[in-house]
Amino acid sequence: MTFPRVVIERDTDSEESSSEEEEEEVAEEVEVEVEEITEKDNGGEIEEKVLDAKKKEKAPITISLKKVCKVCKRSGHEAGFKGATYIDCPMKPCFLCKMPGHTTMSCPHRVATEHGVIPAPRRNTLSPLDYVFERQLSPRIPKIKPAFVIPDQVDCAVIRYHSRRVTCLEFHPTNNNILLSGDKKGQLGIWDYSKVYEKTVYGNIHSCILNNMRFNPANDGTLYAASSDGTISCTDLETGMSFPLMDLNPNGWQGPGSWRMLYGMDINPEKGLVLVADNFGYLYLVDMRSNNKTGEAILIHKKGSKVVGLHCNPLQPELLLSCGNDHFARVWDVRRLEAGSSLYNLPHRRVVNAAYFSPQSGRKILTTSQDNRLRVWDSIFGNLDSPSREIVHSHDFNRHLTPFRAEWDPKDPSESLAVIGRYISENYNGAALHPIDFIDTSTGHLVAELMEPNITTISPVNKLHPRDDVMASGSSRSLFIWRPKEKSELVQPKAKRKIILCGKAKKKLNRKFVGESDDDSGDDRFSSKGKTKNTKSKKTESKSTPWSRKVKR
DNA sequence: AGTCTATGTGACC
DNA sequence: TGGTCACCCTAGAC
Numbered sequence A: 001m002t003f004p005r006v007v008i009e010r011d012t013d014s015e016e017s018s019s020e021e022e023e024e025e026v027a028e029e030v031e032v033e034v035e036e037i038t039e040k041d042n043g044g045e046i047e048e049k050v051l052d053a054k055k056k057e058k059a060p061i062t063i064s065l066k067k068v069c070k071v072c073k074r075s076g077h078e079a080g081f082k083g084a085t086y087i088d089c090p091m092k093p094c095f096l097c098k099m100p101g102h103t104t105m106s107c108p109h110r111v112a113t114e115h116g117v118i119p120a121p122r123r124n125t126l127s128p129l130d131y132v133f134e135r136q137l138s139p140r141i142p143k144i145k146p147a148f149v150i151p152d153q154v155d156c157a158v159i160r161y162h163s164r165r166v167t168c169l170e171f172h173p174t175n176n177n178i179l180l181s182g183d184k185k186g187q188l189g190i191w192d193y194s195k196v197y198e199k200t201v202y203g204n205i206h207s208c209i210l211n212n213m214r215f216n217p218a219n220d221g222t223l224y225a226a227s228s229d230g231t232i233s234c235t236d237l238e239t240g241m242s243f244p245l246m247d248l249n250p251n252g253w254q255g256p257g258s259w260r261m262l263y264g265m266d267i268n269p270e271k272g273l274v275l276v277a278d279n280f281g282y283l284y285l286v287d288m289r290s291n292n293k294t295g296e297a298i299l300i301h302k303k304g305s306k307v308v309g310l311h312c313n314p315l316q317p318e319l320l321l322s323c324g325n326d327h328f329a330r331v332w333d334v335r336r337l338e339a340g341s342s343l344y345n346l347p348h349r350r351v352v353n354a355a356y357f358s359p360q361s362g363r364k365i366l367t368t369s370q371d372n373r374l375r376v377w378d379s380i381f382g383n384l385d386s387p388s389r390e391i392v393h394s395h396d397f398n399r400h401l402t403p404f405r406a407e408w409d410p411k412d413p414s415e416s417l418a419v420i421g422r423y424i425s426e427n428y429n430g431a432a433l434h435p436i437d438f439i440d441t442s443t444g445h446l447v448a449e450l451m452e453p454n455i456t457t458i459s460p461v462n463k464l465h466p467r468d469d470v471m472a473s474g475s476s477r478s479l480f481i482w483r484p485k486e487k488s489e490l491v492q493p494k495a496k497r498k499i500i501l502c503g504k505a506k507k508k509l510n511r512k513f514v515g516e517s518d519d520d521s522g523d524d525r526f527s528s529k530g531k532t533k534n535t536k537s538k539k540t541e542s543k544s545t546p547w548s549r550k551v552k553r
Numbered sequence B: 001a002g003t004c005t006a007t008g009t010g011a012c013c
Numbered sequence C: 001t002g003g004t005c006a007c008c009c010t011a012g013a014c
Helices: A034-040 A045-056 A128-140 A485-491 A531-539
Strands: A006-010 A028-032 A061-064 A080-082 A085-087 A117-119 A153-159 A166-171 A178-183 A188-192 A198-202 A210-216 A219-227 A231-236 A242-247 A262-268 A273-278 A282-287 A307-312 A319-324 A328-333 A344-347 A352-357 A365-369 A373-377 A389-392 A417-421 A426-428 A431-433 A436-440 A445-450 A461-464 A471-475 A478-483 A498-501
Touching: A166 A210, A166 A461, A166 A471, A166 A478, A178 A210, A178 A471, A178 A478, A210 A262, A219 A262, A231 A262, A242 A282, A262 A319, A273 A307, A273 A319, A282 A307, A307 A352, A319 A352, A328 A352, A328 A365, A417 A461
Parallel strands: A006 A061, A153 A498, A262 A307
Antiparallel strands: A006 A028, A080 A085, A117 A389, A153 A478, A166 A178, A178 A188, A188 A198, A210 A219, A219 A231, A231 A242, A262 A273, A273 A282, A307 A319, A319 A328, A328 A344, A352 A365, A365 A373, A373 A389, A417 A436, A426 A431, A436 A445, A461 A471, A471 A478
């Protein structure tokens, strides 16, 4: 017989036991030949595993009944939640800053209000432009916006709005109360959060992940969206009618090697161009008026690598910022685009999830990388060899979650405030919650961390309103609207704050979200008032569609 | 309460 | 360069 050998390790500790003495006891090891197990017919599960192993022709398996760390498989410690606090495996580098020798608990970057900034090597020379800037413009730059206008309290929400996790959010450019949301299934949501129940979902525009969307700058009833199905859609928001602006997979599925997916997208309003990039490193330009691709695709990142982000400079739209899986963010001049013609290449240690010019002057660059660092370059006119600052922040989870993207606060006059969801949880009154962080990127200080006891899921997608003190969050399949505490009270008295439960959430989450709660915080903002009515009318179609008003050219 | 899984990236050979 | 495999705090369905 060629059965593999099975080692059974037995744990002598009882379930409840946690004394160190007992933990250090040597576990009893019993070695059993497979034939013995099968002959005795008492192997049960073990027998099955062995047969499985035989099929896969794998050699000795160890089945351990001893308590070991699930991360490093060694005994003596265990990684995992102790209550609402996660204990790291001490054998691994710090989960937060990735440096060996300590765990997240003792990481010097953990208290972000005090630490978190790694100063970049100080530059000794300033370019003439830097000098002019420092002397003439710097003094006029206003202070960071005050913390009290940060939207820090959930005002209303739709639980399980989408049927898959939310991937992107966008506020309507002119109608203040309309939020657009995309999901992993390719569905497009339109939600009027001033009326809360008025939501529309278009499910037939894309067949998989809706990665990015932008409004047509000349007509805010029209939305462009880039999807992993390889198309850019152009959708009339009023009717839901959509046509593909571009289709990179006209012949359908020919295998994973040829299926093209679209990720990064932005619009150059001056040239009337939609810029979009795929998972093979290529950039495409589409003319919005003729709906035709202009020119050939241009390789802007490593061949075969995903380009996840594109951003046109707000003041000089011909300046393009791209980022992707080749660990680079790159700056381009759209007027002189060809492979390898980038003006600057900004290296990172891991995948770059997002890269944005600052929203007003377009002078700064903010990137989010999977190495758990935000990077800031203070001036694109200066030396871009190294970032001005690196800010350690937990956002490195890449699978099963929408990638985290730090975004500038468009209303912060100092262009230093940024928002990003946090991956690692915080013990908040006994619950493990994942905050949404507001970070002053000029200092690395944590300005605010938003938590809501009823949001237990991670919130990787966060969008600040371009005009109002409002933030939208996408957390798993749900959407949330945040407002500053004081304003929130004015707009929506605490008792009236609304939450809608969709689909199965109605049954499953009723208790959790609408009273009968064991939550002792006394927080009743997810009150059940109007609940029945709300859920019943959740599919209300708006007769007048406020998001479809057109802008005159 | 336990199990399963969709799924992306990077290390390693 | 391409295939294979492992993976540290998921979320939700069954």
